[in-house]
Amino acid sequence: MTESITSQPPLLEVEGLTLEYGSGRRWTRVVEDVSFTLNAGQTLALVGESGSGKTVSATAVLGLAGRKGGRIAEGSIKLRGRELVGLPERELRRIRGSEVAMIFQNPLRSLNPAFTAGEQVAEVARVHLDLGRKAAWDRAIEMLDAVGIPDPERRARDYPHQFSGGMAQRLAIAAALCSNPSVLIADEPTTALDVTVQALVLQLLRKVQSDTDLAVLFISHDLGVVADVADRVVVMYSGEVVEQGPIEDLFTTPSHPYTAGLLGSIPALGRGEPLRAIPGTIPPPGTLQGTCRFAERCEHKVAGCQQAHPPLAVTADSRAVRCLRAADLVLEGITR
Ligand SMILES: Nc1ncnc2c1ncn2[C@@H]1O[C@H](COP(=O)(O)OP(=O)(O)O)[C@@H](O)[C@H]1O
Numbered sequence: 260m261t262e263s264i265t266s267q268p269p270l271l272e273v274e275g276l277t278l279e280y281g282s283g284r285r286w287t288r289v290v291e292d293v294s295f296t297l298n299a300g301q302t303l304a305l306v307g308e309s310g311s312g313k314t315v316s317a318t319a320v321l322g323l324a325g326r327k328g329g330r331i332a333e334g335s336i337k338l339r340g341r342e343l344v345g346l347p348e349r350e351l352r353r354i355r356g357s358e359v360a361m362i363f364q365n366p367l368r369s370l371n372p373a374f375t376a377g378e379q380v381a382e383v384a385r386v387h388l389d390l391g392r393k394a395a396w397d398r399a400i401e402m403l404d405a406v407g408i409p410d411p412e413r414r415a416r417d418y419p420h421q422f423s424g425g426m427a428q429r430l431a432i433a434a435a436l437c438s439n440p441s442v443l444i445a446d447e448p449t450t451a452l453d454v455t456v457q458a459l460v461l462q463l464l465r466k467v468q469s470d471t472d473l474a475v476l477f478i479s480h481d482l483g484v485v486a487d488v489a490d491r492v493v494v495m496y497s498g499e500v501v502e503q504g505p506i507e508d509l510f511t512t513p514s515h516p517y518t519a520g521l522l523g524s525i526p527a528l529g530r531g532e533p534l535r536a537i538p539g540t541i542p543p544p545g546t547l548q549g550t551c552r553f554a555e556r557c558e559h560k561v562a563g564c565q566q567a568h569p570p571l572a573v574t575a576d577s578r579a580v581r582c583l584r585a586a587d588l589v590l591e592g593i594t595r
């Protein structure tokens with residue numbers, strides 16, 4: 260990746276994002292001070308166990324935080340330098356689906372059961388590309404073909420429930436990409452699929468990306484999955500970033516014990532050793548103050564770990580880690 264020499268703002272820049280859920284006077288911080296940038300042609304992975312705050316962060320990027328009782332307490336979300344926080348819903352709706360598109364773990368969630376495959380994709384083309392009926396339908400067939408749905412002319416007349424999981428996810432990808440978005444948010448897009456189908460969908464996303472310069476925010480609980488798609492990784496734990504950096508660096512030299520723990524629980528890369536699950540469970544966001552949130556599960560903790568909340572400290576080469584002991588721990592990575 261070459262650094263831009265002009266002073267263009269990053270495509271997507273999230274700065275100090277803090278999200279709260281609740282009502283009245285009771286609000287819980289579920290995401291705290293999350294920052295990352297994403298550029299065209301890049302894939303940034305948000306990784307962490309279930310409940311770490313990945314989906315709510317992505318939802319905020321789409322301007323949907325307010326929908327389910329959430330609010331952006333602090334922070335900024337900029338698309339090409341333009342602040343999205345505080346934009347009226349009408350503006351956000353225009354941006355969603357045209358500039359920023361999203362696919363979900365369950366592809367049926369992004370699809371409308373009442374419309375055929377062709378109609379869903381054609382509808383996006385009509386609304387966002389301003390195409391007429393015939394041109395939109397042609398564009399839909401073209402998209403179905405591009406995402407590897409066999410016999411697209413015929414399949415265009417089928418309804419979403421007539422597609423297998425893998426084919427339905429391809430259809431969701433076709434609908435998401437039909438408007439030529441610059442950012443695709445993919446929330447656990449392969450988690451519900453068989454391993455072989457999962458690999459094909461990942462391959463498709465990689466291909467789309469190399470063809471179009473799409474930026475992808477890829478969300479997964481599985482570091483093994485993101486290894487194949489991501490350039491950079493942001494590891495989240497209990498609502499905050501605990502480590503971030505280029506994917507190769509995190510794999511070879513993880514700096515946070517949690518990252519090392521996630522690496523140790525990747526099946527295919529486990530080097531024949533028994534899998535090590537991280538013992539314990541993730542504390543609910545907002546429950547731990549003044550301590551390292553991972554400490555109670557950490558085999559490397561010392562007394563100081565539970566006496567202060569460690570800052571996210573920038574280390575060498577665009578990496579950052581939130582661990583008191585990062586400098587003196589030697590954690591084993593996985594050489595691929
Ligand atoms: N609508 C909501 N209301 C209240 N709490 C929520 C809501 N959605 C998510 N949360 C809380 O926010 C935290 C992060 O959730 P989520 O982003 O879904 O995690 P992940 O996607 O990493 O599994 C969880 O503790 C969850 O309970």
Ligand SMILES: [Mg+2]
Nearest residue numbers: 313314315446
């Ligand atoms: Mg999620």
